[in-house]
Amino acid sequence: MQITVATVEHIAKLARLSLTADEKPTFASQMGAILEYVETLKELNTDGVVPTSHAVPMENAFREDMVTPSIGVEKALANAPFRAGSFYLVPKVIE
Amino acid sequence: MNIFDLTVHELSDKLQTRQISAVEAADALLARSEALNPSLNSYITITRDQALADARQADERIAAGTATRLTGIPIALKDIFLTEGIRTTCASRILDTFIPPYSATSYEKLKAAGVTLLGKLNQDEFAMGSSNESSAYGVCRNPWDTSCIPGGSSGGSAVAIAARQATATLGTDTGGSIRQPASHCGCVGLKPTYGRVSRYGVIAYASSLDQVGPMTRDVTDCAIMLEAIAGYDPKDSTSVDTPVPDYQAGLAGGVAGLKIGLPVEYFRHALSPDVQKAMDDAIATYRSLGAEFVDVSLPHTDYAVASYYLIATAEASSNLARYEGVRFGHRSESAENLIDMMTRSRSEGFGTEVKRRIMLGTYALSSGYYDAYYVKAQKVRTLIMNDFINAFNEVDLLLTPVAPTPAFKIGEKINDPLQMYLSDIFTIPVNLAGTCAMSLPAGVSGSSLPIGVQLIGKPFGESTLLRAGYAFEQATGWHTRKAEL
Numbered sequence: 247m248q249i250t251v252a253t254v255e256h257i258a259k260l261a262r263l264s265l266t267a268d269e270k271p272t273f274a275s276q277m278g279a280i281l282e283y284v285e286t287l288k289e290l291n292t293d294g295v296v297p298t299s300h301a302v303p304m305e306n307a308f309r310e311d312m313v314t315p316s317i318g319v320e321k322a323l324a325n326a327p328f329r330a331g332s333f334y335l336v337p338k339v340i341e
Numbered sequence: 342m343n344i345f346d347l348t349v350h351e352l353s354d355k356l357q358t359r360q361i362s363a364v365e366a367a368d369a370l371l372a373r374s375e376a377l378n379p380s381l382n383s384y385i386t387i388t389r390d391q392a393l394a395d396a397r398q399a400d401e402r403i404a405a406g407t408a409t410r411l412t413g414i415p416i417a418l419k420d421i422f423l424t425e426g427i428r429t430t431c432a433s434r435i436l437d438t439f440i441p442p443y444s445a446t447s448y449e450k451l452k453a454a455g456v457t458l459l460g461k462l463n464q465d466e467f468a469m470g471s472s473n474e475s476s477a478y479g480v481c482r483n484p485w486d487t488s489c490i491p492g493g494s495s496g497g498s499a500v501a502i503a504a505r506q507a508t509a510t511l512g513t514d515t516g517g518s519i520r521q522p523a524s525h526c527g528c529v530g531l532k533p534t535y536g537r538v539s540r541y542g543v544i545a546y547a548s549s550l551d552q553v554g555p556m557t558r559d560v561t562d563c564a565i566m567l568e569a570i571a572g573y574d575p576k577d578s579t580s581v582d583t584p585v586p587d588y589q590a591g592l593a594g595g596v597a598g599l600k601i602g603l604p605v606e607y608f609r610h611a612l613s614p615d616v617q618k619a620m621d622d623a624i625a626t627y628r629s630l631g632a633e634f635v636d637v638s639l640p641h642t643d644y645a646v647a648s649y650y651l652i653a654t655a656e657a658s659s660n661l662a663r664y665e666g667v668r669f670g671h672r673s674e675s676a677e678n679l680i681d682m683m684t685r686s687r688s689e690g691f692g693t694e695v696k697r698r699i700m701l702g703t704y705a706l707s708s709g710y711y712d713a714y715y716v717k718a719q720k721v722r723t724l725i726m727n728d729f730i731n732a733f734n735e736v737d738l739l740l741t742p743v744a745p746t747p748a749f750k751i752g753e754k755i756n757d758p759l760q761m762y763l764s765d766i767f768t769i770p771v772n773l774a775g776t777c778a779m780s781l782p783a784g785v786s787g788s789s790l791p792i793g794v795q796l797i798g799k800p801f802g803e804s805t806l807l808r809a810g811y812a813f814e815q816a817t818g819w820h821t822r823k824a825e826l
Contacts, residue, residue: 254700261658261703262665262680263696264688273700279759280701284647287717290724297719298726300549300579301775302536302800307578321442327672334667337679 247285249278344369345505346823349414349562352508356403356413363399363413366508367392367457370415374459374506377826382481383491383500385420386428387460395457402455410565412455417507419498420461421468422448422553423542427458431544432466432476435664435671435690445542446577447511447553447570454569459507462497466692467661468518468546470494471764474755475694482751483526484824485790489748492522498556499526503791503824509557509566513543515550516649517743517768520780523556524743524793527782527822529563529810530556534800535775536581538567539574547656548579550649550772559820560810563779564588567803586804592811597631599809602736606642607767613746619784619792620742626816627740632809637735639728644721645770650762651705651718652773657695658702664690697758722773729774729797738809739797741767743780747790767795776800781810782819791822 254274258265265273319332328335344352344366355361371389378384392415399413418424421431423441430436444452452458463481465473473481473496481496483489484504491500495512499522502510512519514532523530531554538553545551555566568589573582603624612620624634666672666686673689676682691699705714732739744764754761771778777800780793798806814820 253704257700257704257707260707261699262662262684262687263691263699264684265696269693269696273697276697276758277701277704280650280762281704283759284651284714284718287644287647287651287721290641290644290721292717292720292724295720295723297716298722299719300535301726301773302534302579302581304536304579304581309575317442324442325439325669327666327670336667337676337682339679 247278247282249274249281345373347508348558349411349509349565352414353410357408359403363396363403363457364393366413367396367415370459370507374501377504377506380482380487381484381500381504382479383463383497383504383506384417384460385430385432385463385478385497388427388458391427392457392459399455399457409454411451411569413457414508415457415459416451416509416511417459417462417498417501418448418510419464419495419512421464421513421544422511423544424448424458424461427461429461430478432464432478433690433692433695434477435687437671439669443542446539446574448542450570462501462510464497465494466695467544467657468494468513468515469657469694469698471517471521471761472754473497474751475692477692480751483748484826485527486748486788488750489790490525490751492525492748494518495556496522499523499528499530502526502528502556502558504826509555509562511553511570512556513551513553514772515547515653516772517765519554519556520743520768520778520793520795521765523780525748525791527791527824528556528558529560529779529781529820530554531563531567531779531803531806532771532777533567533571533803534777536579537777537801537803538570539577539580541574541576545660547653548660549656550653560807560814561589561592563810564592564807583801588804588807591804591808594808595630596627596809596812599632599738600736601627601632601634602637602732602739603634604639604642604732604739604741605636606639607741610745610766612742615747615784615786616742616745616792619794623740623783623794623813626813630812630816635736637732637739639732639770641721641724641728642770645725645773646762646766648718648721648725649769649773650701651714652722654698654702655705655715656702658699658706661695661699694758725770726774729776733799737805741795741797743767743793743795747786747792771797777803777806779806779810781813782822783817784819785822
């Protein structure tokens with residue numbers, strides 16, 4: 247299956263990745279080969295087959311609505327690359 | 342006798358009877374791990390201080406008479422398990438300095454049982470790979486032949502067992518990541534039924550397929566470890582609330598009268614002569630032990646890899662969206678705005694295989710392709726699950742190869758991702774079906790590399806799997822073969 251560099255660039259944008267000039271054609275040909283391989287699924291008639299999202303059938307998992315201890319602000323923010331007080335710091339979003 | 346050669350159950354007996362102290366055991370395994378790490382690269386982090394502190398506590402507990410079977414046993418974890426206060430990288434540059442604020446439930450359970458933590462083991466980056474070559478910390482090497490891959494993604498977990506650098510380890514298995522390295526390194530590796538072990542605190546790759554499991558020297562150790570980590574966890578809504586059996590109790594029950602299926606589709610693939618021989622020998626062994634063999638059909642086997650690489654990459658692209666440089670992980674310093682910051686942080690932090698899988702998954706989920714790829718793959722997953730349900734109406738277990746070949750050379754498949762993916766053909770269907778399976782040492786190649794065979798059990802049929810595995814190792818002794826190091 248033909249995957250163009252333009253398609254790779256579009257998908258990279260959706261995935262929030264920027265690829266190097268070398269990576270783009272390599273990914274295009276490798277993704278093309280992999281997608282051609284997965285095309286074999288089309289040989290199977292799956293009309294009326296229910297898709298499986300989980301191997302073990304389960305219902306919604308509910309719990310009691312109880313307040314329990316949580317890890318707290320300090321621990322939660324300990325790995326933040328940039329912070330200000332009890333907030334995460336990010337580049338300016340609104341001009 | 343070397344302490345590092347002992348199994349969990351042997352060492353446990355010596356700890357409880359005070360022939361060896363937990364500190365002596367920790368010292369022996371730490372020394373071995375540190376001495377071999379420069380050549381094998383099995384550990385990303387060795388936690389010497391933690392190990393000695395754990396061991397001192399274990400000795401106190403043994404003295405106080407409150408020890409469990411695992412108290413003082415030196416273990417190591419794949420670096421995908423969160424360990425509070427101990428660096429956890431998932432073998433990715435993006436988590437190079439990440440110190441988790443909490444621990445995985447499986448580690449909490451082992452800690453409560455009193456284990457000694459030796460360190461965090463090498464793996465493929467975010468568990469994406471079959472060779473351990475995608476690790477940001479360099480490839481980990483097979484102790485039987487250091488020019489060969491150890492398998493992946495739990496490569497370090499297998500190497501640490503084979504090289505006697507840990508008495509037991511934990512790995513994770515999304516498409517074969519416990520069983521394939523266990524096979525290539527000559528250890529026992531069990532992927533439990535989906536839902537049997539909590540995934541809480543395990544860094545997610547493909548959430549509907551990921552499962553935690555033990556890697557050990559023998560089947561008894563595997564039973565001890567599984568029993569310790571299994572069970573319902575309110576923090577993982579996909580863990581299943583069924584009682585955990587006493588896995589050790591039935592080990593010696595034998596296989597007389599067990600009906601074992603041979604999936605005909607698995608033997609249409611080109612197997613290396615060494616793998617074929619290991620399979621033939623395993624069948625002969627089980628026959629001599631009184632098991633009965635029948636051919637079964639898993640008609641959709643040839644579609645499993647395609648289905649898996651759509652479902653797993655789609656889930657991965659979603660799971661890995663959390664690495665955005667805001668809350669934790671690498672943050673690019675050179676960004677102009679928020680989107681640019683996220684894009685640069687991810688591009689600098691992720692390795693090539695991770696990027697490739699995110700790209701494939703994003704493609705499969707993108708507008709216009711969702712039904713044709715992702716939903717189609719999920720429908721095929723249903724057909725594959727039904728294959729197993731039908732087969733298990735006829736038989737108690739399935740016996741198959743783990744991988745089509747013994748461990749391949751480092752670099753051999755690195756430029757051909759599709760060939761790499763296809764090496765998982767015999768392990769992937771089990772994850773799609775959500776059932777349990779185990780790799781057992783079962784032979785040796787012409788160049789002295791270990792070869793495993795795979796037993797596949799019914800959902801929550803781990804007891805039968807372990808019983809059949811125990812019978813096999815008692816009859817063959819393959820698990821006692823040691824790598825010369």
